[in-house]
Amino acid sequence: MRPQSIKMFDYLLLGSLALGVVNFVFSFGDTMEVLRSDPAVAQTGFGAGFAIGIFAFGMGITLLLWFLISRMRSKIAKWVLIALTALGIIMLPGSLAQLSGAAMIASVVITVMQVAAIYFLFRPDAKDWLDRKEVDSTTFE
Numbered sequence: 794m795r796p797q798s799i800k801m802f803d804y805l806l807l808g809s810l811a812l813g814v815v816n817f818v819f820s821f822g823d824t825m826e827v828l829r830s831d832p833a834v835a836q837t838g839f840g841a842g843f844a845i846g847i848f849a850f851g852m853g854i855t856l857l858l859w860f861l862i863s864r865m866r867s868k869i870a871k872w873v874l875i876a877l878t879a880l881g882i883i884m885l886p887g888s889l890a891q892l893s894g895a896a897m898i899a900s901v902v903i904t905v906m907q908v909a910a911i912y913f914l915f916r917p918d919a920k921d922w923l924d925r926k927e928v929d930s931t932t933f934e
């Protein structure tokens with residue numbers, strides 16, 4: 794049985810992905826406007842299909858990392874997720890400058906959820922579980 798911290802990791806990370814999909818759908822028009830207004834991007838000819846493809850690729854990578862951590866107990870995937878989240882935090886201020894109010898708030902909430910999900914990977918029961926040790930079921934008591 795998976796420990797409570799891993800379940801919280803699941804809820805938070807998968808919840809952030811679901812919110813990310815909603816945010817992408819509702820802010821897609823704004824995203825395309827930003828891409829069209831940048832002359833360097835406009836010259837490449839990348840359009841909506843490219844933006845959707847990049848988004849889907851990112852979601853796929855995150856889902857793969859979630860699966861490897863939550864189901865396969867991969868510590869390597871844990872550190873890859875941490876590195877990608879740190880990179881996302883570094884890039885967040887630049888991204889926020891180009892977003893509207895609702896998309897900006899959603900982006901911050903998504904980032905906070907991802908950081909909270911990672912926090913749960915460092916709880917004692919999650920560490921033991923990832924190390925394949927016996928899990929202390931009293932972590933949240």
